[in-house]
Amino acid sequence: MIIKSPIDLELTQSSGQTSQPPWKKINDSYREVVNVNDKLAIFDVKQSGDYLDFNFTGDVSENEAVSRLRYIYDLDFDLDEFYKYLSNHSELADMSDFCNGLRLFLAPDPFECVISSICSANNSIKRWTKSVSDIKQKWGDNYNGFYTFPGISTLQNVFLDDEEEFDLTNEEDICMCKNNLKSCGVGYRAPYMRKASELFTLEMDLLEIPKMTYEEALESILKVPGVGPKVADCILLYGFNFKEAFPSDVWIKRIVSYLYFDGKDISVSKVREFGMEEFGDYAGYVQLYMFHYARKSGLMDKLK
């Protein structure tokens, strides 16, 4: 069926949002297993003109599936309104031309988003997406050839590295020990991921986060090991749809400094405060558009 809400699916999929790795591309379609009200379904979306062509299989109703899809691709966000806002601000006016149809790619699974975001810290897009895919393949459930993200209790019991695996199993050759986090290329983030999983079984309930204000949610998420200010804002934006978050890293700092402060060096935390103050409920989208505008327009190379 056609979902009448404009989007650029390819751009949204390739935009490196830390909610989850891109879905599997098959011919013109993007496919993934999605949890819909505790039942699994295979979602299949492809671009059809400005809109999405959506199909699914699984024991879920059409209403349930469509509303899940609308959430994941943020299809109820009014892009036209947003583009009016951009064009009314000279610093941002070019951005909609370079990023037309780019939307949030929201996490169907908040836990996956947290682990995926921890993995993204001090890392490249290519590397963290590979790591998350490896984690799914090693410990997720295979559903029609697609792997779910493992549950919290699974990840908190996983081996950190080959040595730990070698010591605690009867594997005879350490070279055969690949059933551990470090073999997914996560490096020193492995203990963060396992400790985070532990935290979610013992103390923190991720289901509470959506009920909180942005400030409360930020305070909670910052307690997760391996999560600092940048990653916390990514989790709140891409994982929980807090659109007032303005995730700020060195690149956003360079871009904001170029666009608004005449190239003057400002601290990342000031950039974050500026973004939240200046853009309000559009902060998350402005951040997303800034990053891709800089990538595509060549501004990023210029700022290096």
Added chain:
DNA sequence: AACCAGGACTCTG
């Protein structure tokens, strides 16, 4: 082959 990029954390002053 040495060096760098990328955030969070820990230790120091």
Added chain:
DNA sequence: CAGAGTCCTGGT
């Protein structure tokens, strides 16, 4: 509270 050093891996 700011600044510096370290963590791991893939890229040059």
